């Protein structure tokens with residue numbers, strides 16, 4: 001983040017051939033992109049999305065509308081290019097990296113698969129620590145490594161995606177813990193849970209929160225309540241921020257992972273854009289706590305990075321604003337008085 005460029009980009013914005021603030025939120029996005037890149041005329045090329053996948057022992061509590069094996073099956077679908085994220089990424093000049101940090105089952109060798117399984121799914125967070133601190137560190141590191149690969153292969157903006165049946169329970173526990181919120185404020189239907197399931201889910205989150213002790217650091221909290229993929233997502237964003245690229249957030253699980261990254265290193269927030277607002281109610285709480293305004297609100301609740309990737313063309317359009325002609329360059333008259 002370069003504050004001098006931020007000021008220079010704001011000054012240029014005021015000279016461009018449009019009434020003040022006529023491009024609304026995109027103008028703020030544009031000047032932030034300029035500051036991130038350290039140039040008044042930012043340029044965005046290809047994007048990358050690291051889709052982190054893992055399983056969750058908490059599914060034993062009946063907290064998802066879908067069976068656990070969907071995680072494994074959807075990873076195969078990602079590798080074959082048949083999932084929503086594949087199709088959206090193709091439309092958005094974005095490359096998909098699939099990262100296994102904890103899927104239950106042996107996935108085949110595949111050029112599109114980054115294999116970094118820490119363990120075949122977490123323990124049941126309602127009953128015991130989801131993982132050890134050492135496992136949490138390894139999952140985070142796997143996310144960092146995946147991001148580094150994406151950046152070395154040409155990514156100029158970076159998103160994380162998630163796949164993990166049961167992960168809205170882990171995301172709820174993690175965001176409730178980090179934001180000090182009660183379970184009912186962050187627990188929602190996920191893939192489509194009914195009322196009874198929601199009660200079990202709130203209970204599972206409450207039990208995980210009851211094990212936390214004051215003074216635990218963010219990584220210890222994350223090891224307790226889990227999500228191997230949530231840790232990997234934190235790693236993706238930490239690495240991306242260190243490389244100085246714009247970061248795009250997706251829905252609830254990804255934003256919970258980002259929140260962890262923010263708690264570990266508040267500077268990541270300078271690089272972050274919220275791609276969309278998910279239908280999952282906890283997502284709003286997380287974005288509000290971070291002070292991020294979502295670019296899109298399309299009632300998505302899929303994950304995979306879909307909402308982040310959909311926002312990539314908008315970020316490119318925002319960067320292009322600062323390449324517009326000024327009033328002076330174009331010979332266009334300014335306001336009457």
Ligand SMILES: O=C(O)c1ccc[n+]([C@@H]2O[C@H](COP(=O)([O-])O)[C@@H](O)[C@H]2O)c1
Pocket residue numbers: 063064065066162163164165166167168169189190191192193250251252253254278279280283300301302303304
């Ligand atoms: O991104 C979101 O906000 C979002 C909201 C609801 C569900 N999901 C996806 O659905 C899965 C988790 O849902 P659940 O009900 O099994 O906890 C996981 O694979 C997520 O990517 C994602």
Ligand SMILES: Cc1cc2nc[nH]c2cc1C
Pocket residue numbers: 066070074162163164191302303304
């Ligand atoms: C089919 C399906 C696809 C998904 N993609 C991300 N989470 C998902 C959950 C389900 C159930």
